[in-house]
Amino acid sequence: MLRRLLGISVLLLTLLCTAAGQTATPKNAPQKNAPSKKTLTEKLAKLAQPWPNAETLQSRRIDAERRALFQMVEPLVFTLESDFSAVNKDRDPNSTKQFPAILKTTGPNGESLSIPIKIGARGHLRRMSQTCSFVPLRLELSKEVKGTAFEGPSNTLKLVTHCQGSKEFDQFVLREHLAYRLANLILPRSFRSRIATVTYADSKTGKAMTTRFGMLLEDDGDVARRLEGRTVALERVVFNDLEKDPLTLMMVFEFMIGNTDFSIFALHNVILVQTPDSKLHPVPYDFDLSGLVRPPYAVGDRRLGMTSVVDRLYRGPCRTNEELQPIFSAFRSKKSEIMATIESHAGLESGARREVTAYINDFFSLIDRPPSVKRFFIDQCNKTAM
Numbered sequence: 001m002l003r004r005l006l007g008i009s010v011l012l013l014t015l016l017c018t019a020a021g022q023t024a025t026p027k028n029a030p031q032k033n034a035p036s037k038k039t040l041t042e043k044l045a046k047l048a049q050p051w052p053n054a055e056t057l058q059s060r061r062i063d064a065e066r067r068a069l070f071q072m073v074e075p076l077v078f079t080l081e082s083d084f085s086a087v088n089k090d091r092d093p094n095s096t097k098q099f100p101a102i103l104k105t106t107g108p109n110g111e112s113l114s115i116p117i118k119i120g121a122r123g124h125l126r127r128m129s130q131t132c133s134f135v136p137l138r139l140e141l142s143k144e145v146k147g148t149a150f151e152g153p154s155n156t157l158k159l160v161t162h163c164q165g166s167k168e169f170d171q172f173v174l175r176e177h178l179a180y181r182l183a184n185l186i187l188p189r190s191f192r193s194r195i196a197t198v199t200y201a202d203s204k205t206g207k208a209m210t211t212r213f214g215m216l217l218e219d220d221g222d223v224a225r226r227l228e229g230r231t232v233a234l235e236r237v238v239f240n241d242l243e244k245d246p247l248t249l250m251m252v253f254e255f256m257i258g259n260t261d262f263s264i265f266a267l268h269n270v271i272l273v274q275t276p277d278s279k280l281h282p283v284p285y286d287f288d289l290s291g292l293v294r295p296p297y298a299v300g301d302r303r304l305g306m307t308s309v310v311d312r313l314y315r316g317p318c319r320t321n322e323e324l325q326p327i328f329s330a331f332r333s334k335k336s337e338i339m340a341t342i343e344s345h346a347g348l349e350s351g352a353r354r355e356v357t358a359y360i361n362d363f364f365s366l367i368d369r370p371p372s373v374k375r376f377f378i379d380q381c382n383k384t385a386m
Helices: 010-020 037-047 054-065 168-186 220-226 244-257 321-332 335-344 350-367 370-379
Strands: 076-082 099-106 112-121 137-140 156-160 193-202 208-217 270-274 280-284
Touching: 054 220, 168 193, 168 208, 168 244, 168 335, 168 350, 220 270, 244 280, 244 321, 244 350, 244 370, 321 350, 321 370, 335 350, 350 370
Parallel strands: 076 193
Antiparallel strands: 076 099, 099 112, 112 137, 137 156, 156 208, 193 208, 270 280
């Protein structure tokens, strides 16, 4: 239905707003309040906004693709100095409080730079004190980052931090970064990420607190620019509103890494990018609660009948075996690259590498067994079209 509405007239906007208020939330989606008619109308109005010309869209795409941060693979080394005792007390998921910080990085000529920026806590589960003692961060950059690795079309970046003091949590950052790298191999539309070695310093004393692995994640807007599109915060999108094969490919990827912590319907750990051809493209992110990463705080979702985070559950739309086989073939064609990426992923300890390798090999074994395909993908598919 939604795709037909993307041409959008005032009458259809009104009808969809009314219908949205009557749509039930699926039991597996995170519980959110239904959007008001006014809010939904505003979101739909964005879909109807005129598009820039093709040259402008192409220029934006090139700028996003060339963002310096994602042109290199080795860890980016930098320092963040702030009042982290205050930052780590901001646990309200609705808070948008920002704190002054100093970003210490390298300039275009190798010189040391100290750049004033703002940072803030972000996220939900990892923002909770019982999950992480160190919150995930959002970096609000200034124009002074020009010429550094941080320069780009958007001035915002997400930083996945080490979460807990134990050094084992560095491995979970690396494993989640690996999930993004695998997404880049499989999915035509995915977030880029970059591992960093981050030193956190106390602004009150100027002394370093700790140096840990972190992961910088591409801004939503940059993802949309690379697709020559725009993000739309439109909830209650159902499977039939999306392109068939790209949707199935994404869902099988989530199955491969053992991730169930997402919802297109509720816009949970998925962004929607609209392109000028009136198509909506889901782009997934946030893979820490997957079987591939499996940090200590990750548990099986009991609402989905799961007892362990390493269990796999296909949450995608129902497809016939004939429809699934080309999707599986796309994964098989990338298997050697996937395994090589795991083997070469810097920093992973040998035990973690063996664990990840076995987990991915299990996926390939599963899609090669017809009874398993029937059990996981056909008999247990999502029949609600959401």
